[in-house]
Amino acid sequence: MNGAMEFLLWTKGPMFQIALGIFAVGMLARLFEILLLGRATNHAEARAGEWLPGLRTVFTRTIPDPGTFRRAPFDVLVGWIWHLGFIIVLLLSVPHVELVAGVFGVSWPTLPNPVIDLLTAITLAGLVAALLHRLLHPVKRRISIPQDYLVWALTFAVVLTGYLAYHRLVDPYPLALGMHILSAELLLICLPFTKLTHIFTTVFARWYNGAAFGRKGVRS
Amino acid sequence: MAATQTLAEQLRAQGVSRRGFLKFCAATASLMALPPSLIPRIAEALEAARRPSVIWLSFQECTGCTESLTRSHAPTLEGLIFEAISLDYHHTLQAASGEAAEAARLQAMRDNAGAYLVVVDGSIPGPEANPGYSTVAGHSNHAILMETVEHAAAVIAVGTCAAFGGLPRAAPNPTGARAVMELVDDKPIVNISGCPPIPMAITGVLAHYLTFGRLPELDAYRRPLAFFGESIHDRCYRRPFYDQGLFAESFDDEGARQGWCLYRLGCKGPTTYNACATQRWNGATSWPIEAGHPCLGCSEPAFWDAGGFYQAVSVPPRVNAEALLGAGAAGAALGAGTALAARRFTRHEQQQREPVTVEALEKRL
Structure with missing residues (x-):
């Protein structure tokens, strides 16, 4: 028996365990490595504290400065839109919250399905626009490496299969749901080893930047 | 006869x-x-x-x-x-x-x-x-x-x-x-x-x-x-509630009394293909979802092993928490080991470093 239901149960069972295992090994290995390596010792005398400027920068760098926005309005706007859409759909849709509740025993309020549906559509459009811009913009095309396209494809696949599953556009449905779960698992597996690691490292990187500037007594 | x-x-x-x-x-x-x-x-x-x-x-x-x-x-x-x-x-x-x-x-x-x-x-x-x-x-x-x-x-x-x-x-x-x-x-x-x-x-x-x-x-x-040919979910009379995002969260809450969707109570209707929703049971008297109970998915392969009857379709059947913790610990150890090895290498290199003056270099050349 090799049908859609077996495929779904495989993605929900053994494959889910494998993906979680690889993610846990890879992500913790990378985080511990980064944190324990630390930064090179700075022998210069500190002019100001590190902690407060570091923490402030974690938040201030989230909002682009006017210069960046003027130079690259598309990247800022579209980047913001699809990142926000992705995070909201990931954290606030009913099946995802049920998954977390089922596995970890914690849950939180959710958004109604039609809202999630709209945000998913916006996220999909944003991702397509981001890819087109990457392909059409001469500078962005030149600085793109194959991994950038891989990371885009992994992200897009998760959102697209989720949209297809919700609207039951693939028949039979267990196949649609299985494809969605499998693409999420591929994303999890690749996360520690690609640029997707930024999901976790963004915060540290910003803190390091802010702290370094703070130490020098410079605003960042 | x-x-x-x-x-x-x-x-x-x-x-x-x-x-x-x-x-x-x-x-x-x-x-x-x-x-x-x-x-x-x-x-x-x-x-x-x-x-x-x-x-x-x-x-x-x-x-x-x-x-x-x-x-x-x-x-x-x-x-x-x-x-x-x-x-x-x-x-x-x-x-x-x-x-x-x-x-x-x-x-x-x-x-x-x-x-x-x-x-x-x-x-x-x-x-x-x-x-x-x-x-x-x-x-x-x-x-x-x-x-x-x-x-x-x-x-x-x-x-x-x-x-x-x-x-x-x-x-x-x-x-x-x-x-x-x-x-x-x-x-x-x-x-x-x-x-x-x-x-x-x-x-x-x-x-x-x-x-x-x-x-x-x-x-x-x-x-x-x-x-x-059709899933329970697609023919379910409670489907409009799913589409509106109205779910019963327990068997005796307001949602359950209003007859809202049973997805969160573990309904397997989305993945189950059968005619219960159209044929119904006992001379078309009722059927499980109409009686207020989630579909168990009894007409699908491996339905006994497909996860808890009262957990949503999206929840995996079981997660091996110990293995996951073990994997996390192994990852942490691996990362820590790499970082410490790198630091030791740096320290070692620093200790081996011999200061070189321009004069010494010129002499060597």
Whole structure:
């Protein structure tokens, strides 16, 4: 028996365990490595504290400065839109919250399905626009490496299969749901080893930047 | 009841009017998604049909399937059609007959070689399993199945146990239970899954077979598309609540009282293909979701092992928390080890460093 239901149960069972295992090994290995390596010792005398400027920068760098926005309005706007859409759909849709509740025993309020549906559509459009811009913009095309396209494809696949599953556009449905779960698992597996690691490292990187500037007594 | 009597003669003898019979034919045609122009053909074929010989084999089962089919609370037309087959052997119903029943089975196989239907309910301990797990008249289930299907025209696996292995096949499957289609590969097989299956699905398949002389169109799991072509979710009367995002969160909250969607209470309707939502049960009185309980997904493969009945479809059956913690710890150790090794290397290099002056370099060159 090799049908859609077996495929779904495989993605929900053994494959889910494998993906979680690889993610846990890879992500913790990378985080511990980064944190324990630390930064090179700075022998210069500190002019100001590190902690407060570091923490402030974690938040201030989230909002682009006017210069960046003027130079690259598309990247800022579209980047913001699809990142926000992705995070909201990931954290606030009913099946995802049920998954977390089922596995970890914690849950939180959710958004109604039609809202999630709209945000998913916006996220999909944003991702397509981001890819087109990457392909059409001469500078962005030149600085793109194959991994950038891989990371885009992994992200897009998760959102697209989720949209297809919700609207039951693939028949039979267990196949649609299985494809969605499998693409999420591929994303999890690749996360520690690609640029997707930024999901976790963004915060540290910003803190390091802010702290370094703070130490020098410079605003960042 | 003479085996040579046609179905029409028999139904009339049982007091079924022609109008009632045609209504059944029309219902069958629409259920099987056949055009109305075929209704006369169905009626004609059914009226002229000689009772086909049916051998009913019961293996590792709970008799729920037989109960579902034989104990309909009123004698329905479906029931009469069902009685109108020549049920030459049914081991549960004939248990008291002992050897005589076995003789009847062999007789039916001889007399109708190549033409009889085999209905199976219950799973079968596979050829590699201990044959003693389930026997009838001293023979293993596997031996009886293989002997009986050899000259059968077709095999109908009734119920989830026969179709997919069902409860006996649930992990760890102590009896090595297998589905009919895993053991029989040279005969047409129809799976009518469900725990129990909808009676109309069985009579529909039989009517189709009598009318056209072949089995109906099947899905990937060899289930008749007419009954298993659509999911519970897509035909559910509570679907509008799902679309609006209105869910019952417990069995006695306001949502449950309002009849909202049962997704969060573990409803497997989205992944389950069956006709409960349209056919309903007990003379179309109600069905599980209408009674306020989530669909268990009983007509799907591996439904016992597919996760908690009261956990949403998106929740994985089980997560090995210890293995996950172990993986995390291994990852942390790996990362820490790499970082510490790198630091030690740097320190070592720093200690080995020999200051070089320009003069010393010039001298060396």
